Each structure stands twice: as structure tokens, then as C-alpha cells.
Amino acid sequence: MTSKMRHAIAALALFAGMFSGAGQASVVIGGTRVVYPAQDKEVTIKLTNEGAKPAIVQVWLDDGDEKSTPDTAKVPFTVSPPIFRMDPDKGQSVRVMYTQEALAKDKETLFWVNVLEVPPKAAASASGDSNMLQFAFRTRIKMFFRPQGLAGNVTDAPDKLTWKLKPAADGKGMAVEVSNPTPYHVNFTRVAVQSGDKEVASADGGMVAPGSSTDFAMSALSAKPAHAKVAFSIITDYGAVTPMTALLNP
Known part of the structure; x- marks a missing residue:
């Protein structure tokens, strides 16, 4: 060459x-x-x-x-x-x-x-x-x-995430904020808010870095629905997609 x-x-x-x-x-x-x-x-x-x-x-x-x-x-x-x-x-x-x-x-x-x-x-x-x-x-x-010897395990990182619904920064509806206290990156294919048989999903997937927070826009929501939870799918080290659910913090 x-x-x-x-x-x-x-x-x-x-x-x-x-x-x-x-x-x-x-x-x-x-x-x-x-x-x-x-x-x-x-x-x-x-x-x-x-x-x-x-x-x-x-x-x-x-x-x-x-x-x-x-x-x-x-x-x-x-x-x-x-x-x-x-x-x-x-x-x-x-x-x-x-x-x-x-x-x-x-x-x-x-x-x-x-x-x-x-x-x-x-x-x-x-x-x-x-x-x-x-x-x-x-x-x-x-x-x-x-790095070798990181705290916890990468497979447990999604369970350590915390989620809350808040007004979107641009003033258009709500946003789901996910916070990651672990030393591992967590990647998503989708994030949605579920309430009963209704669901509002973010337009895009994304990622949350170690020790950081990421917002997912939910512009179709104007307030937190009753009995709401977050449904999300994560991508593993091997490229597999795993669906999960978690509580939304007050």
C-alpha cells in the first residue's frame, strides 16, 4: 500500500x-x-x-x-x-x-x-x-x-439503574431520566413508559455512561400516569437484546 x-x-x-x-x-x-x-x-x-x-x-x-x-x-x-x-x-x-x-x-x-x-x-x-x-x-x-476488578458485574448493571419521570428540558412533555451508579455502560434499544395497557415510547434508543444520567424524551406525556413503570430493552456484551422493567421513582 x-x-x-x-x-x-x-x-x-x-x-x-x-x-x-x-x-x-x-x-x-x-x-x-x-x-x-x-x-x-x-x-x-x-x-x-x-x-x-x-x-x-x-x-x-x-x-x-x-x-x-x-x-x-x-x-x-x-x-x-x-x-x-x-x-x-x-x-x-x-x-x-x-x-x-x-x-x-x-x-x-x-x-x-x-x-x-x-x-x-x-x-x-x-x-x-x-x-x-x-x-x-x-x-x-x-x-x-x-479495566480488571471493576465493582459489581456487567450483567447486574441494568438492575442498578434508577429511573424517574420529569418535565422535559425543552418544555415539550415529559422525559425519563435514567441514572447509572455502576462502572459499566448500559445500552438501550428502546425505553417506554407503561401504565395499564397503554405505552409511550421514546423515539430512539441510547446509552447511559458510568456514573452519569441520560434523558429519554416522552413528548406525548404531559404528566406522570398512574401506576406507571418503565419498560426498556438493553443490549448485552454479545449483542443480544434483553427486555426489562423497573419502577419509576417519585
Whole structure:
């Protein structure tokens, strides 16, 4: 891989952010998230090219800046190989290695894995027109760096969450606030308020970080319903979705 090609691919990364997770991408990541135990020397991410054509792939990590590129992202990890060709129906294992810079030891730290796929140049059409627009596709998934010996257990973290209904900050209806006293990130596919046979759900899923709170808008609610509870679904380390319920605090 030449230096010129490296810079050309890196320059596409910012543009490709507009197509993050696009359905047309052929290169698929084997999993929806990565957990990096701090005591491990490395973790492996498996990729597969499910398309009919080869692709050039670039992989890098960032600390939450969706506009980052391999040249601007500053993270304590190295990736090997960072750039490679993937033929159709072939797989590639990518190693992520922690370079030992200081990170929090009492809670998880969130990073993002970026996979940029650059398809081959389109062939000229029958009329000889080769001015066809080519898209690069970027997929981002979360990577949780997990220190050894954290308090509690990641599987118990959802049960430790506390929930309350409050007026929304923008004045439009109510919001459910979830607070996370644990050292683990908790990810949601949905959050809803249930009262009897009625339910009002937030438009989006989301996440609550360790020691933090997150609000989920419930604009259709103007007050707390009688006998209300919160129903939510969490995503486990393995990408499974688990439905749960909890009481809403006064």
C-alpha cells in the first residue's frame, strides 16, 4: 500500500461519515460491539466481504468524534493491519492492541471502531462515460475498554439503574431520566413508559455512561400516569437484546 493511496483513503473517511452504517456496505463486522478487557494484550475484530467485488478497507479507532479520520484520531490503541484489500466472500481478522497510556481504572472507557470500505473504481459504461460517482461507506461500532476488578458485574448493571419521570428540558412533555451508579455502560434499544395497557415510547434508543444520567424524551406525556413503570430493552456484551422493567421513582 503506497503512501499516496493511504492518504487518499484517509481523505475519504470524513466524507464517508455521511454514509455511516449504510445498507449498501459490503464489508460486515462480526458483532455489534467490542469489549476490550484491560488485562488482554489484544482483541480481534473479524470482518467479512459479503459483496460481489473486492474492496479496500481501512480500520481505525476514535474517542467519540464522528468526524475523525485515521490521521486526526488520538487513541491509545494500534490496529493491525490498518489498511488491506478484501476479496469477495473472504474474511479478515484485525488486531487491536492497547498501547498502555493511562485510562480510567474505576470505570469503562468508550471508544469507537471505524471500518471504511472503498469499492473498486466503476468500469466505463457502454457509451464510454466513466464519470460515475463512487461512494465510500463507513461503519462505526462501540468498543468498551474494561479495566480488571471493576465493582459489581456487567450483567447486574441494568438492575442498578434508577429511573424517574420529569418535565422535559425543552418544555415539550415529559422525559425519563435514567441514572447509572455502576462502572459499566448500559445500552438501550428502546425505553417506554407503561401504565395499564397503554405505552409511550421514546423515539430512539441510547446509552447511559458510568456514573452519569441520560434523558429519554416522552413528548406525548404531559404528566406522570398512574401506576406507571418503565419498560426498556438493553443490549448485552454479545449483542443480544434483553427486555426489562423497573419502577419509576417519585
